[in-house]
Amino acid sequence: MIYSVRAGLLQLVLNRYRHRMARSIHVRRPATLASLAAELGVSRTTVSNAYNRPDQLSPELRRRVLETARRLGYPGPDPVARSLRTRKAGAVGLLLTENLSYAFRDPAALGFLEGLALACEGAGQGLHLVPVNPEREDVAAVHRAGVDGFVVYSVPDDDPHLAAVLSRPVPTVIADQPHIEGVDRVGIDDRTAITELAQKLINLGHRRIGVVCMRLARDRNDGFASVERQQNAHFHVQRTRLGGLAAAFSTVGVDWASVPVVERFDHSSAMGASAAAQLLDADSQITALICTSDILALGALAEAKRRGLRVPQDLTVTGFDGIIEAERMGLTTVRQPVLEKGKAAGRLLLSPSERTRPRSITLETEFLPGTTAAPPRTTEERWFGP
Amino acid sequence: MIYSVRAGLLQLVLNRYRHRMARSIHVRRPATLASLAAELGVSRTTVSNAYNRPDQLSPELRRRVLETARRLGYPGPDPVARSLRTRKAGAVGLLLTENLSYAFRDPAALGFLEGLALACEGAGQGLHLVPVNPEREDVAAVHRAGVDGFVVYSVPDDDPHLAAVLSRPVPTVIADQPHIEGVDRVGIDDRTAITELAQKLINLGHRRIGVVCMRLARDRNDGFASVERQQNAHFHVQRTRLGGLAAAFSTVGVDWASVPVVERFDHSSAMGASAAAQLLDADSQITALICTSDILALGALAEAKRRGLRVPQDLTVTGFDGIIEAERMGLTTVRQPVLEKGKAAGRLLLSPSERTRPRSITLETEFLPGTTAAPPRTTEERWFGP
DNA sequence: CTGAAAGCGCTAACAG
């Protein structure tokens, strides 16, 4: 069986290797490029060339070098030493706000990650996920990362990890937030996108609204957010979306200070549901719930259902992002091209960075009408039916 | 506003930094630990200590060092040089079969990734995703990765990247497949799990079955898989599951050679659907479709629906993995703890590797009855209704 | 096609 043969071969290679290692550990001298050269009686350059520039030596000699390498258990040039010498690590670092694992839960972050991975793959670059332990502020991990550049995905303005990244002498691209002058950026026009959405609701007649948003700062505040807190939010995206809503609704006479905005630290649909509940409990006359993300909106939808409120007849709910699940549910939302965003970030970082930096890429968003927005019911309808 | 103040500060730091860089690029001599020491009139050790062992020098001197560093635009010890010296990269490499981006599509792979990321995070280690361009066999990326160890996730027996990983003198853990003697491993007992599932179907009375499986080798074969191909499959997991099914059904007199097994190269529910169609077209008397993954099973479910076949009354469908979507659909399947698997892989790699290697961790699986399996209809029922 | 020289930037003993 072919399989057996191949597996057997692999096993063989492996055993031989382990054997060498066991010995080298003992001898305390794992083969190195220099020792290999010595053994062969050639210069280090030649051995190096055997690996990196096959055309720089005779096939015969190259064969001999490689053969001897195998015999001595030399695993090829050490990547770290090579990186030090060439000043190239062959990898880009990725910094995320949350636990690494958070990114694997949020569809929008996942889309971004996929796009970025695609770009890296295309360029043969590794993707180094920087471990950010949310408990202790372990900025050290940023300094330890051997990478040629960083992509920073959606962090607060005052993130210490971001500061650490910027202090490193490598190119950096920030996705979404924060906006920092002089640093390459890729994102969307949050202001325009949220304004369009707000206008739709305004046109439908909504004036009494409630807002559910993501965390506004690094401190946890699961509850109402004052106007001041909104304006001082450390997350550019949330700040802009709230600001856009405020501006839009103000034009039709809504006093923003009277609009309840509920914030949630953790980004999950369960939090969206509890936030919606808090809003509805505080003011049962609310006709529309505007959520700054689809995840939260999905939770709001669930809460509405739990209360027996029909959407959109009794309550309008909107989201933001355009994740597949939202689309499947017919959520009224704004779609942003997350995959493209990731690719663009990668391209920006890996492209031959001309001296024309900083560069900024703003991707298009699209309003998705969905089926969860409708004109508000009048008070009468509320009591006596449509 | 606090925000403005902080943002302003960051901006300041940044500008100063860019300024230095612009200059250093010109001078062609970015500050280094040595130059900093010279400037300060102290030894390199002292500067190094200022960063790595704060308790080894007076607070005052340390302050001076750090202050001068800032002034000179010294970004702190170069991570690559440090890695070369300390022989620690502070990161683990992850090798996946497919495009990096594939992992972000498959819920099972994603769960594994999350678990692994969690483990790395906990240990303050970075996670270096190795770029595997499926087109060209770019084994070089494996050699270029500056990591302290590798986790290999579910690759074929003869994967050249795996061979490259094993040739590197760092610890390695293989998740799922292949099984290689002498290499640490974490996985499940596929044989037992699939046997339990097969037994359930057998007990329900199924004898005429069809099987949908994932790719069996590195070459594309979207169609029926001969028994020989099944036995020679280069993917241990698929080989074992098919083998388990064959053994179980043979005990009740089913001739495995007569059981149609359809293979699909790409792992998607669309492929599951087309495979199911192929099976049903070939033999309309099939009473149960056994799929070796939930993704494929979900597709089979869709195809059954498309044909107006009721599940489980007209057709039994089973999966494998226990992804959330499958659970939501009530799929009869086997759940495996993917998150735990990832964590275990990370722990295994990062734990103080005693000389008791190789180690192997086998995680428990759980049969999920679901609602997509039922006794087959008799031929009479098929024609005349229940 | 091959070799000699010159570090890349840093840390780790081990003495003071």
Add this chain to the structure above:
DNA sequence: CTGTTAGCGCTTTCAG
């Protein structure tokens, strides 16, 4: 608490 000494393992001109 501070400095001296020695490389980590490799690539890269620049000559032969």
